[in-house]
Amino acid sequence: MTVIADAPENAAPTPAKLELPPLKLGKHTIETPVILAPMAGITNKAFRRLCREYGGGVYVTEMVTSRALVERNTESMRIISHDDDESLRSIQLYGVDPKTVGAAVRLIVEEDRADHIDLNFGCPVPKVTRKGGGAALPWKTDLFTAIIKAATTEAARGDVPLTIKMRKGINEDHLTYIESGKIARDHGVAAVALHGRTASQYYSGKADWDAIARLREALPDMPVLGNGDIWSAEDAVAMVEQTGVDGIVVGRGCMGRPWLFGDLQAAFEGTDTRFRPGLAKVAETVYRHAELLTEYFEDEFKGLRDIRKHMAWYFKGYPVGSDIRSALAQVPTLEVLRELLDQLDLSMPYPGKDAEGQRGRAGSPKKTHLPDGWLSTREMNENHKAMIAAAELDISGG
Numbered sequence: 001m002t003v004i005a006d007a008p009e010n011a012a013p014t015p016a017k018l019e020l021p022p023l024k025l026g027k028h029t030i031e032t033p034v035i036l037a038p039m040a041g042i043t044n045k046a047f048r049r050l051c052r053e054y055g056g057g058v059y060v061t062e063m064v065t066s067r068a069l070v071e072r073n074t075e076s077m078r079i080i081s082h083d084d085d086e087s088l089r090s091i092q093l094y095g096v097d098p099k100t101v102g103a104a105v106r107l108i109v110e111e112d113r114a115d116h117i118d119l120n121f122g123c124p125v126p127k128v129t130r131k132g133g134g135a136a137l138p139w140k141t142d143l144f145t146a147i148i149k150a151a152t153t154e155a156a157r158g159d160v161p162l163t164i165k166m167r168k169g170i171n172e173d174h175l176t177y178i179e180s181g182k183i184a185r186d187h188g189v190a191a192v193a194l195h196g197r198t199a200s201q202y203y204s205g206k207a208d209w210d211a212i213a214r215l216r217e218a219l220p221d222m223p224v225l226g227n228g229d230i231w232s233a234e235d236a237v238a239m240v241e242q243t244g245v246d247g248i249v250v251g252r253g254c255m256g257r258p259w260l261f262g263d264l265q266a267a268f269e270g271t272d273t274r275f276r277p278g279l280a281k282v283a284e285t286v287y288r289h290a291e292l293l294t295e296y297f298e299d300e301f302k303g304l305r306d307i308r309k310h311m312a313w314y315f316k317g318y319p320v321g322s323d324i325r326s327a328l329a330q331v332p333t334l335e336v337l338r339e340l341l342d343q344l345d346l347s348m349p350y351p352g353k354d355a356e357g358q359r360g361r362a363g364s365p366k367k368t369h370l371p372d373g374w375l376s377t378r379e380m381n382e383n384h385k386a387m388i389a390a391a392e393l394d395i396s397g398g
Contacts, residue, residue, distance in 0.1 A: 017270040018237050023223060023247045025058075025116055026161025026190045028088060032056030033247030034236075034264050035193070037165070037227060038063050038092040038118065041309070042255060045083055046292035050258035050285065054275070055265030058090050063120050066095030066104035078296075080113055092118040092165070095147065096133045096388050102150035109158035117155055119147070121166040121180070124199040130369040132388060135167045135199035138176040141378045143388065145183050152188040161190035165227070165249070168211050170368050171200040174375060177211065178218050185222045193225035193249045199368045203252070203360070213243040225249050231357055232260070233267035233274070255359040256313025258285065279318055280346035286314050290337055304331055317354030320344060 023033035034057035036043055041062065048059040061079055068076040082089040091114040095101035101119070108114050121144070123134030138144045148164070155162040164184050169175035181192045194215050196207035207228025216224045226239050227249035236248045254260045259275035266273040277285075289310065294303030311328040324340055331337045371387055380388070 018233075018240055018264070018267045020240060020246065020268065023191075023225075025163065025223070027159060028115065028161060030056075030058055030088070030247070032265055032268050033225075034058070034261065034268075035225060035247060035249045036060055036254065036261070037249045037251035038120070039251055039255075041306070044079070044293075044296055045081055046289060046296045047258070048086070049083060049292060050289060051254060051261045052086070054259050054262035057261060057264075058088055058116065059086065060090040060092050060118055063092045063094045063123065066093050066097070066100045069093070069104045070100060070107060080108070082114075088116060089114045090116040090118065092120055093151075094120040094123065094128070094133060096131060096137060096143070098143070098146040098150040101147050102154050105151045105154035105160075105162070106157075109154060109160055112158075114160065117151070117160055117162045118193075119151055119162065119164045121164055122195050124167065124202050124368065126369040129199060130371065132371050132374065132384065136170060136368065136370055136374065138166060138180040139170055139174060139374065139378065140380050140384070141179070141183070143380050143384075144180060145187065148184055148187045148189060156188065162188070163191040163193065163225075164189055165193040165195070167195050168198045168208065170370070170375070171198045177215055181215050181219050181224070185219055189222070191223035191225060191246070192219065193227055195249075195251075196226070196228040201365050202363045204362045204364050209239055209242050212239070212245060216244045216246075223247065227251060229253075231359070233263040236264055237267060252358070252360045256310055256316060257359070276350035278346075278350055279320075279344055279348040282314055282318065283341040283344055283346060286310070287334075287337060287341060290331075290334060294334065300333060304333060304337065307331070307337075313359050316359065317351045317356070319348060319351065 020033050023030040032055060036051055036057065036059045038060045043060060043062050052059055064076045064079045080091050091108060093101065093104055095104065105117060108117060120134060121138050128134035129136040152162050166177060166180055168177045177194055184192050194212050196209055196212050212226040223246040225247045226243050226245040230236050230239060230248055230250050231253040239245065239248060259277060262275045290303060290307040293306045294300045297303050308329050308331060324343060327340055331340060371384060
């Protein structure tokens, strides 16, 4: 096995290969059917560039709220910005009001701001679900259908494919994914991505790949994408083999590891190349990431403040002392960042499995925050309709 690193003993005994045809999203053909999942505060233009340089696929923006976009909120317009060389510009929208979602899609289409739009029906965070949004929304079949119809109608005007990302449901007693997938298909959605967890699971436990397989079987006439617990190229191969999905969606597995997309690209090409960077390469990437963030925010302090949360992910498993880790988590300037990185032992090789596996906090199962009476019926009542009309606060990126 070819390992791009200085630790060949970490090589797998046999190469893994992803046997998948190109993914069709409307008029677009995605040669490498890999999607970078939208992640708040992570998948901005700077991080997308780092990932794109390793492999092909679709690289989606952070989630942006429809209302904030329609109002042309400054930060929301920044979130949907793309580099000139992003060949397929992809934006994820969140919304709970069909009219506002439709208006946001119309803005994107009329101003030619994206080649692909994704709708978020999977976010589990309380500030979203307590307003009836994200993973809570598909429970209300009429509202879900109305949003899908409004979005696909506007997207079709510009021949822009629209997809959705969702979870299994609110909890195991309130599953929605099969029905939601069929509604999406019947109203012109180009593909459906399923995160194999419920909202109440948050990111805890194991993703239910069997549910992804069931959705794949239930929707034989449209692309289905799988998401959840893809920490390596080998995990991606296993998901495809177990579920039969048409593509994979990678979220937390790439945090602090933009080279994961290089591993995935290699798996699709059937080669045994894997990126196993030593500490010097990690330090180089961290500094470049900080530079790109500074450019993105047009402010060095904001850029350095943003890079801080990435430090634990980048250096996971590497022998970096607690004092330097603490200083990196508070780094104020590019100059100080360079000084700290220069203190590392840059001759250290890739540390093996300690640097792999789960990234970020899994948390624990928790009761999903929902509007009062949300679960009592699958249809919207007058109170819920009034709440939805006023619900879309500016929570871009949530």
